[in-house]
Amino acid sequence: MPIPTTSASVARNLLRDDVYSQLRDAIVNGTFVPGEKLRDLELATWLGVSRTPVREALLRLAQAGLVVTRPGRSTEVAGLDASAVRDAQAVVAAMHQLAVREAVGQLTEGDLEQMRTANEEFAQALRAGNVDDALAADDAFHAVPVRAAANRAVIAVLEQFTPTLRRVERLRFGSLAGRASVALHSQMVELCAAGDAEAAAAVSFDTWCTLEPLLASLAEPRHTEGNKPDPRHDGDSDGPA
Incomplete structure (x- = not known):
């Protein structure tokens, strides 16, 4: 545009x-x-x-x-390159896992309440099909443990690679697929409240891995009207892919 x-x-x-x-x-x-x-x-x-x-x-x-x-x-x-998105996903998931592990024990009751509120707003936005509000609420949810961990290296890495994932998540949050994150968010909050750093960190990692089905679809070859496979050949060709 x-x-x-x-x-x-x-x-x-x-x-x-x-x-x-x-x-x-x-x-x-x-x-x-x-x-x-x-x-x-x-x-x-x-x-x-x-x-x-x-x-x-x-x-x-x-x-x-x-x-x-x-x-x-x-x-x-840039286009949505499945390989680049997958690389970003691996890095972002690992950084959030580290942040949650370091944040447990530092989170206050106010922090936990912020996470619960953000997750409620996230769920409401998904039900309403409001992608912008869903992304904003998801950002607010994950920002709490990142802020509590106060790891500047983690923050810098997330600032660089999270936008790549957010482009893909706009597609996911516009469908029913994004709703699995609501339950994972709730589970993570309760584990944080219980002081179980390792389990909470593992759930955080899993949350960022829910993009996997969408990444798989991005990696699937697509044929345009002007670039369909020729039925006269068995698939091997010296022409453009």
Whole structure:
């Protein structure tokens, strides 16, 4: 889709992290679709900033695998690559497992209540088919143990790789498949409340592995109208795949 016509201008003291966050979120929520060209001048105008923080943000987005930059040519939104998503899933699951393990014992009753409330809001959003609210509630739920663990390395890794998963989770939370996470969330909270760090960490890991069926579907070959297998051949071909 084209650059939005509505203004996204913010305060003049917009930091490069804010520019990165806005562009990242626009990719995750589908404002910018896979294959779309991203031109720094147009993005700078949209955000009301200079081109420098936009260029820096695009470099960070490339490192996160959200855009593909071709030197001397163009920058475009990356597609949903099953291999890249699977790699991100493994890293994110491990980081949340570590965070929960370190957080148990540090979580207060207020923290546990925040997790329960976030999970209720998550369940309500899923029932209503509101993907944006479901993602926001899921973020709020998992942010509690990450914040309690206060492991800066974990936070940095999650900031880089979680957006890749969120693009896929938009598909999952729009269907019944995402509802399995509600029960896992509840189980994790009660294990945290009981002080069982290892069991709670294991459930946290399992929660992030519920994406597996969707990843498998992404990895399946797809044929377009202009690229269907030729029934006259048995599948072996020297032509384009």
